Amino acid sequence: EAGVAQSPRYKIIEKRQSVAFWCNPISGHATLYWYQQILGQGPKLLIQFQNNGVVDDSQLPKDRFSAERLKGVDSTLKIQPAKLEDSAVYLCASSSRDRRLARRTDTQYFGPGTRLTVL
Amino acid sequence: GDSVTQMEGPVTLSEEAFLTINCTYTATGYPSLFWYVQYPGEGLQLLLKATKADDKGSNKGFEATYRKETTSFHLEKGSVQVSDSAVYFCALSGVFGNEKLTFGTGTRLTIIP
Numbered sequence: 137e138a139g140v141a142q143s144p145r146y147k148i149i150e151k152r153q154s155v156a157f158w159c160n161p162i163s164g165h166a167t168l169y170w171y172q173q174i175l176g177q178g179p180k181l182l183i184q185f186q187n188n189g190v191v192d193d194s195q196l197p198k199d200r201f202s203a204e205r206l207k208g209v210d211s212t213l214k215i216q217p218a219k220l221e222d223s224a225v226y227l228c229a230s231s232s233r234d235r236r237l238a239r240r241t242d243t244q245y246f247g248p249g250t251r252l253t254v255l
Numbered sequence: 256g257d258s259v260t261q262m263e264g265p266v267t268l269s270e271e272a273f274l275t276i277n278c279t280y281t282a283t284g285y286p287s288l289f290w291y292v293q294y295p296g297e298g299l300q301l302l303l304k305a306t307k308a309d310d311k312g313s314n315k316g317f318e319a320t321y322r323k324e325t326t327s328f329h330l331e332k333g334s335v336q337v338s339d340s341a342v343y344f345c346a347l348s349g350v351f352g353n354e355k356l357t358f359g360t361g362t363r364l365t366i367i368p
Contacts, residue, residue, distance in 0.1 A: 178358025
């Protein structure tokens with residue numbers, strides 16, 4: 137089974153430029169997440185999709201960040217314009233909800249991440 | 256809100272030593288608890304998980320027990336190897352409708368031969 141794919145793996149831009157990241161989740165996974173991991177910290181959720189709908193975007197800086205998952209499969213995360221503090225690794229994860237269980241026990245599978253450096 | 260407090264690092268041990276990495280959490284309801292590991296140059300991988308009180312998760316010789324009374328999920332291994340050198344993250348997630356993972360800050364573990 138193929139894992140979560142992300143591209144690019146590395147990106148260097150100057151502040152105020154725009155950048156976009158792409159994620160292809162594991163086939164059949166309905167839930168997709170974008171996390172931001174700043175150096176020395178744990179990942180922080182930016183946005184969660186269930187199929188092509190947004191479940192949680194409360195931590196997404198909406199003045200500069202946007203994300204979409206138009207066909208319920210691939211997703212794109214965009215930053216426009218970038219700031220120095222956006223330098224981080226952007227992680228995509230996916231999971232499949234097991235509806236047979238009363239409580240959620242989904243495992244989130246992570247991609248390799250995109251390391252963004254803003255100069 | 257939910258939070259995870261993890262043992263500060265870095266941690267350096269000799270091969271075959273006993274490992275404990277402490278993790279405590281604050282959450283409403285009954286979260287699921289996870290340990291993720293990040294090996295050098297690789298992405299986050301699930302190491303083990305527990306979904307209810309007194310459950311024990313185990314994998315690759317690592318164990319952690321979900322202790323609701325102490326809100327803890329400490330990671331242990333009886334005899335570490337050089338290949339266990341990595342960053343370890345404790346995390347929790349809620350029930351349906353709140354599946355996001357809340358992570359600790361991570362503990363860097365280095366094993367010396």
